[in-house]
Amino acid sequence: MIQSNDNRIFQIVAHVVLALFSFLAIFPFILLIISSITEENTLAIYGYTIFPKQLSGEAYAYLFKEGNQIVHAYGVTIMITIIGTFAGLIIMSMLAYPLSRRDLPGRKGFTFFVFFTMLFNGGLVPTYLLYTNYLNIKNTYWALLIPILLVSAWYVLLMRTYFATNVPTPVIESAQIDGAGEFRIYWQIIIPMSRPIIATVALFVGIAYWNDWYNGMIFITKPQYYSIQNLLTRMMNDIQFLQNNSSLSAALAGTAAIPSISVRMAIAVTGVLPIMIIYPFVQNNFVKGIAVGAVKG
Amino acid sequence: MVAAKTTSVPRSAKFKKYLPLYLMMLPGVIYLIINNYIPMAGLIIAFKDLNFRKGILGSDWIGFANFRYLFATSDALLITRNTVLYNVVFIALNNFLGVTVAILLNDMTALKAKKFYQSAVLLPYLISMVIISYLVFAFLSNDRGFLNRTVLPIFGQQGPSWYTNASLWPPILIFVNAWKNVGYLCVLYLSSILGINKEFYEAASLEGASKWQQIKYITLPLIKPTIIMMVLIMIGKIFYADFGLFYHVPMDSGALYKTTNVIDTYVYRGLLKTGDVGMSSAAGLYQSVVGFILVLTSNLVVRKVSPENALF
Numbered sequence: 001m002i003q004s005n006d007n008r009i010f011q012i013v014a015h016v017v018l019a020l021f022s023f024l025a026i027f028p029f030i031l032l033i034i035s036s037i038t039e040e041n042t043l044a045i046y047g048y049t050i051f052p053k054q055l056s057g058e059a060y061a062y063l064f065k066e067g068n069q070i071v072h073a074y075g076v077t078i079m080i081t082i083i084g085t086f087a088g089l090i091i092m093s094m095l096a097y098p099l100s101r102r103d104l105p106g107r108k109g110f111t112f113f114v115f116f117t118m119l120f121n122g123g124l125v126p127t128y129l130l131y132t133n134y135l136n137i138k139n140t141y142w143a144l145l146i147p148i149l150l151v152s153a154w155y156v157l158l159m160r161t162y163f164a165t166n167v168p169t170p171v172i173e174s175a176q177i178d179g180a181g182e183f184r185i186y187w188q189i190i191i192p193m194s195r196p197i198i199a200t201v202a203l204f205v206g207i208a209y210w211n212d213w214y215n216g217m218i219f220i221t222k223p224q225y226y227s228i229q230n231l232l233t234r235m236m237n238d239i240q241f242l243q244n245n246s247s248l249s250a251a252l253a254g255t256a257a258i259p260s261i262s263v264r265m266a267i268a269v270t271g272v273l274p275i276m277i278i279y280p281f282v283q284n285n286f287v288k289g290i291a292v293g294a295v296k297g
Numbered sequence: 298m299v300a301a302k303t304t305s306v307p308r309s310a311k312f313k314k315y316l317p318l319y320l321m322m323l324p325g326v327i328y329l330i331i332n333n334y335i336p337m338a339g340l341i342i343a344f345k346d347l348n349f350r351k352g353i354l355g356s357d358w359i360g361f362a363n364f365r366y367l368f369a370t371s372d373a374l375l376i377t378r379n380t381v382l383y384n385v386v387f388i389a390l391n392n393f394l395g396v397t398v399a400i401l402l403n404d405m406t407a408l409k410a411k412k413f414y415q416s417a418v419l420l421p422y423l424i425s426m427v428i429i430s431y432l433v434f435a436f437l438s439n440d441r442g443f444l445n446r447t448v449l450p451i452f453g454q455q456g457p458s459w460y461t462n463a464s465l466w467p468p469i470l471i472f473v474n475a476w477k478n479v480g481y482l483c484v485l486y487l488s489s490i491l492g493i494n495k496e497f498y499e500a501a502s503l504e505g506a507s508k509w510q511q512i513k514y515i516t517l518p519l520i521k522p523t524i525i526m527m528v529l530i531m532i533g534k535i536f537y538a539d540f541g542l543f544y545h546v547p548m549d550s551g552a553l554y555k556t557t558n559v560i561d562t563y564v565y566r567g568l569l570k571t572g573d574v575g576m577s578s579a580a581g582l583y584q585s586v587v588g589f590i591l592v593l594t595s596n597l598v599v600r601k602v603s604p605e606n607a608l609f
Contacts, residue, residue: 126339
């Protein structure tokens with residue numbers, strides 16, 4: 001009886017502590033969402049609150065009607081996320097498969113070549129100078145796609161280990177005997193047999209692209225190339241930005257001003273919304289990914 | 298002689314056989330050369346007086362002059378201190394909270410609640426720092442923030458001007474960092490706890506061990522290797538800061554640099570804001586080299602403690 005009593009106390013303590021942690025984790029999002037649907041003057045008077053005196057959908061109405069800039073930035077983010085995830089997965093898995101082959105001459109050297117990039121790096125200054133002064137990707141979509149994010153040594157090594165342990169060598173050998181070329185083996189045997197690791201890496205790479213603001217902050221100065229994260233960065237520093245860049249800025253003179261305070265929050269909501277929506281569906285994969293070390297701590 | 302016999306296949310034939318595999322690796326190898334290896338070589342600009350008209354290779358060598366300037370300023374000490382001290386606190390606090398939450402979650406009998414709590418604490422980990430800076434702003438904004446307008450007035454307090462008061466920021470940054478990362482560590486430790494043989498707990502409760510005793514004598518000792526490994530990996534990265542946390546969350550406010558400037562933000566501002574590329578590249582090289590030494594050292598220790606978790 002002492003034990004179950006002891007356990008009951010543990011359960012109560014656990015519920016209290018975890019409920020508190022969960023509240024702390026979720027509350028900021030609730031405040032953000034409510035702020036985005038609070039009437040503009042109410043925001044100006046009472047600030048960001050959870051029980052605003054007056055609600056309003058004006059921020060979202062504005063986003064739908066006049067938010068060309070926002071819709072465009074959204075499109076940029078979606079495009080870069082899709083292309084980056086696909087291209088990254090193909091390049092990384094094509095590098096990982098040969099490294100998983102024990103018979104490949106020079107395998108150790110190549111593996112070290114990949115691995116060393118995790119230990120040592122040149123940092124921002126040389127990377128920036130190379131990409132802007134020699135490869136000229138400043139203010140192009142390439143800048144959002146290529147630097148830093150496209151290939152990660154950690155994912156390459158993770159895939160290599162998975163291929164080596166989950167695709168039996170006899171399977172590859174018999175395919176070779178049947179006359180299949182390496183590209184065919186890669187595409188028709190390795191990839192289909194490694195769906196779990198491909199899905200996990202795709203999830204992490206996709207989220208990294210969706211959330212990325214760093215490349216845009218460094219390499220993009222022209223608003224037409226902004227992703228949603230870059231637009232948010234810019235708007236945080238410059239609340240007038242939307243007004244100045246609105247396609248209707250001339251026509252707006254004399255009419256009601258943009259609900260700039262709530263619009264900022266509304267854009268932030270649209271930035272997190274896709275993550276929130278897919279989260280319940282991918283959470284298990286995400287958790288498994290963390291457990292196998294798919295996140296670089 | 299034996300080696301000579303086994304490689305009786307002509308080199309060219311062997312190369313031809315593996316050519317498709319090498320071709321397959323080519324895009325990735327080229328990418329790593331461009332994105333990683335050329336910038337490593339580019340670290341030499343820290344020893345140059347960079348002149349864009351002459352190009353990087355054509356610029357004059359100036360030896361350690363950039364480093365002398367950097368370490369003559371008070372900035373060098375400040376950014377090193379901030380980077381390392383914040384990371385020390387992050388490592389201690391986040392791992393402590395991660396282990397605690399993992400243990401509480403693991404033994405929770407209400408499964409639906411367990412699932413909900415885990416989802417909730419992991420959620421912030423998926424959110425970008427830019428969005429987080431908006432969340433923080435909703436709390437700390439001087440004239441509209443939730444703290445200044447709703448919470449503090451309840452206690453009859455006047456809210457401070459958060460974004461101009463540097464001494465307020467260490468606890469804020471520590472909180473935000475924990476808020477974002479504890480969920481990840483919790484999941485990691487939870488997977489480690491799930492690997493513990495259930496019979497240990499059954500035997501212990503038959504012997505009358507209390508919950509606390511089970512945690513103390515079974516759970517904690519058995520996940521200790523994971524904890525040590527995580528701590529060592531984090532120590533290996535102690536010279537690198539989370540740029541977004543120290544740049545976006547304080548909204549790049551100049552008044553806060555004393556407690557928010559870290560090596561990464563210093564390098565960024567030198568390169569792109571103040572145009573002081575010499576100092577910036579010196580700070581970058583300093584970070585790369587010390588970071589490299591720390592990674593090697595921490596890995597050496599990991600290899601001693603638990604060889605199977607060593608990176609190399």
